[in-house]
Amino acid sequence: MSHDTVLSRETRTVVSPSNVVVGAGAVEEVGDYASLYGTTALLVATERIFDVHGDVVLETLDEQGIETVVYTDVRPDPTVENIEEAYESWEEHDCDIVVTLGGGSSIDTGKGVGILAGNGGEIRDFGVDKAGYEGVPNPTPPLLAVNTTAGTGSEATRSVVVSDESTATKFLIVSKNVVPDVAIEDPELTVSLPRSHTAFTGIDALTHAIEAYVSVNSYGIPDGFAVEAMRRIARSLPVAWADGENLDARADMLVGQLQAGQAFTNSSVALVHGLARPLGAQLHIPHGLANALILPYVADFSAMAAPEKYATVARILGAADEDDDTRTAADRAADGILRLCDDLDLTGYLDDFGEVPAREEYLDVIEEMTQDAIDSGSPANNPRKPTAEEIRELYVEIYDDALAPDGRRRS
Known part of the structure; x- marks a missing residue:
């Protein structure tokens, strides 16, 4: 059988x-x-x-x-x-x-x-x-x-x-x-949610949906929640961020984030959350913002291990077409996530909602963050299993590209 x-x-x-x-x-x-x-x-x-x-x-x-x-x-x-x-x-x-x-x-x-x-x-x-x-x-x-x-x-x-x-x-x-x-x-x-927290919580919901969908613990029921959540969030988060009084967008986001919650609680979160908890704790960054800083890099790291699912993510986010082959589409998932994060100006909130240390100070705590991430168990749910060294490399890439004042995403 x-x-x-x-x-x-x-x-x-x-x-x-x-x-x-x-x-x-x-x-x-x-x-x-x-x-x-x-x-x-x-x-x-x-x-x-x-x-x-x-x-x-x-x-x-x-x-x-x-x-x-x-x-x-x-x-x-x-x-x-x-x-x-x-x-x-x-x-x-x-x-x-x-x-x-x-x-x-x-x-x-x-x-x-x-x-x-x-x-x-x-x-x-x-x-x-x-x-x-x-x-x-x-x-x-x-x-x-x-x-x-x-x-x-x-x-x-x-x-x-x-x-x-x-x-x-x-x-x-x-x-x-x-x-x-x-x-x-x-x-x-x-409606009273400020633009900053509309962005933070919205990306948190998107992360829940994506991680539940690609997790090694995924299956049909949470997959359905996750796909529908991604569709709602992709279409309504930018609208709710741009116009906080748009009740249609706010209602669509509420349903989407609920579905994302139902997805990950019946599947699991994975590497993004494993990295985000230590990063948020060390830098006092809101959880959703920490997810936004990390999610594109984990998508790029993981796409090879779940190409069909990351291809779906890319297509939902408008970064790939149905005509694109699976691997090409999967490799564009990170681009779709980055574009949405840029639309919401997420790295622009770091000055007000984070304590970004100098690079050497950050490097001093990477070993501790890496061990905390591994101990959380979440990286083990990722479709591509990271080594401790790969987690360290991801943390360095996140700092240089997204956290550093002169990093590509901040500049």
Whole structure:
């Protein structure tokens, strides 16, 4: 008997939020869903997002008789301390529901609270480097994720990314037990997203889709999510960036980033994310911007190992035609990614959203970043398996071409 696909050889469990509420006005249903699960909610958000959207969430919860405790000290890259502090509020007020308001940082903080509430212990102990994949044994309490970015896709995933400031690293937690119960996708909430973060989160979503699609763990179901996500993001991210009030583009991006989240949580991320976490931690670069700096080089490095899939990426991004042969098209995927990054002026944000060191200082931490990337496990999911030396070379290329003030992409 021949085995042509993963599903002909083994079973896979497809995870996704139990309910996805999508469209203008979706936020008004938060209270209705919360009332199905409990009576006291911990609302987790950054202070800025809470100031913009907090009142509408509090109002819909109050209308359903839900008492709400607010935690607004979430950092852009949530830390161990963020999660521990939010969990203290959860315990002190005897909460039974987590509601997150924001993007990946708020959602990951809420997931972290849920992990501690359902399992106890220290949040660091659940990282994949210590507990492995599916290392959260007990389900979290009910979690409702009100998304305000497009996006990390965190409202659809079994992943949590946490910064450990004591070691200047980020660690990953992966478990189906952290997938939110309800995802609220309201495009009106994303209109307030500044142009910079529209670009960062949009490229993050594109990276999720591409990596899920080319991963060695890919198969038919997440492949379908990934291809549709890439199509939506390619057509709507430039529009949403250029005109943040275009609700059609904002809605299309919300759906695209959700599909990208569904893709990678049921497949995997790969080398880009393996490189991005250490780079972001060392240079204090937002995760989406780190992905944008890395993605073209990894596509160029990897295309030979998955030519048919990278050819599809190139065609979706408009860098290749159907008439181009597979390998020619695959080799143009990096060009399509670079063009989109240039359109969004992504390297132009480095002055305001990064701490780029001198080249010698950067070279001093490459060995540490390389080991952190390998330890994450993500590079092993890449279609072309990198050696430690190849990872070092990629980090040097990224600096010289994209990070350096006189680099080609910055100049």
